[in-house]
Amino acid sequence: IYILAIESSCDDTAAAVLKNDQVLSNIVAQQAVHEQYGGVVPELASRAHQQNIVPVVDVALKKAGVKKEELSAIAFTQGPGLMGSLLVGGSFSKSMAMALKIPLIAVNHMHAHILAHFIEEGTPKPTFPFLALTISGGHTQIVQVNSFFDLKILGETTDDAVGEAFDKSAKTLGFPYPGGPLIDKYAQNGNPKAFPFTKPKVEGLNFSFSGLKTQILYFIQKNQAINPNFVEENKEDICASIQYTIIQILLDKLKLAVAETGIKQIAIGGGVSANSGIRNALLQAEKNWGWTAFIPKFEYTTDNAAMIGIVGYYNFLESHFSNSSVVSKARIEF
Ligand code: ATP
Numbered sequence: 516i517y518i519l520a521i522e523s524s525c526d527d528t529a530a531a532v533l534k535n536d537q538v539l540s541n542i543v544a545q546q547a548v549h550e551q552y553g554g555v556v557p558e559l560a561s562r563a564h565q566q567n568i569v570p571v572v573d574v575a576l577k578k579a580g581v582k583k584e585e586l587s588a589i590a591f592t593q594g595p596g597l598m599g600s601l602l603v604g605g606s607f608s609k610s611m612a613m614a615l616k617i618p619l620i621a622v623n624h625m626h627a628h629i630l631a632h633f634i635e636e637g638t639p640k641p642t643f644p645f646l647a648l649t650i651s652g653g654h655t656q657i658v659q660v661n662s663f664f665d666l667k668i669l670g671e672t673t674d675d676a677v678g679e680a681f682d683k684s685a686k687t688l689g690f691p692y693p694g695g696p697l698i699d700k701y702a703q704n705g706n707p708k709a710f711p712f713t714k715p716k717v718e719g720l721n722f723s724f725s726g727l728k729t730q731i732l733y734f735i736q737k738n739q740a741i742n743p744n745f746v747e748e749n750k751e752d753i754c755a756s757i758q759y760t761i762i763q764i765l766l767d768k769l770k771l772a773v774a775e776t777g778i779k780q781i782a783i784g785g786g787v788s789a790n791s792g793i794r795n796a797l798l799q800a801e802k803n804w805g806w807t808a809f810i811p812k813f814e815y816t817t818d819n820a821a822m823i824g825i826v827g828y829y830n831f832l833e834s835h836f837s838n839s840s841v842v843s844k845a846r847i848e849f
């Protein structure tokens with residue numbers, strides 16, 4: 516089975532070709548245009564998708580060595596995401612599937628961030644049921660995964676996503692967008708206990724990050740007023756402290772989820788799972804608490820089409836197809 520997968524939910528135009536559960540090619544065209552605005556500009560994103568999609572798909576097929584006539588189906592991101600961006604990938608996929616007379620498979624982007632763990636890499640995969648912690652630019656969720664298609668959200672953020680907590684804190688520190696990876700980089704040489712921040716009190720398995728964001732903003736403003744070089748002089752300790760607090764918030768909720776469900780397999784996904792601090796914390800949790808942690812390969816953490824392809828593959832096996840009237844959705848449930 517050859518699946519062409521297309522992802523265009525936000526600001527990356529991505530295409531991948533899978534042979535069954537193996538990735539033959541995985542191409543991502545990033546959009547540099549947003550950096551100067553400090554965030555993704557939806558209008559510019561959809562225009563860039565329109566420019567990128569044909570060459571990106573072309574390269575993905577060439578690199579895979581697969582002709583379009585050999586494709587078994589086309590999988591694309593139906594949502595959630597930016598409407599203008601989703602529509603570009605959606606209409607492209609529909610027309611291509613129609614022209615080739617092959618099935619179309621609509622994929623939920625958050626489902627894909629989770630099933631990315633089932634891309635065949637020769638590494639151990641989680642077994643059902645497991646807990647997925649999906650941490651990305653737009654989401655923060657703990658999901659109980661009972662099978663490929665039976666997923667239940669146990670908790671999620673009530674305001675900002677964890678990626679936003681990273682990026683907005685980074686913006687406060689004057690870093691370019693997206694600043695999450697820079698916080699990670701500076702944190703590696705800093706003292707995580709240098710500046711203690713308070714964790715929000717949120718009931719159950721839900722999260723909140725907007726209070727932390729404000730707390731960090733006031734902390735920086737106050738200290739910059741006293742010493743205009745405060746950030747410059749303490750960059751590493753500030754980043755380490757921010758990252759430490761965010762990781763503690765995530766770990767607290769994971770511990771609670773493990774206690775409530777008795778499930779000790781934890782699979783992280785989404786862009787923030789590239790963070791070295793969260794990766795180390797999970798390795799520690801394996802040692803200290805007997806958890807089994809699953810950490811995806813870097814290229815399958817941030818947005819990519821291979822993860823859309825693996826969901827496409829499992830849908831194909833079940834003959835779960837969409838018809839050409841399927842609509843893109845900015846918000847979507849499992
Ligand atoms: P969603 O999947 O919710 O629609 P998205 O697709 O925009 O959102 P991803 O591409 O999965 O999000 O993740 C992007 C986020 O990951 C950004 O907020 C970015 O700062 C963050 N990120 C990437 N690498 C790191 C890192 N090493 N440390 C912290 N954050 C990181």
Ligand code: FE
Binds near residue numbers: 652786817
């Ligand atoms: Fe994503």
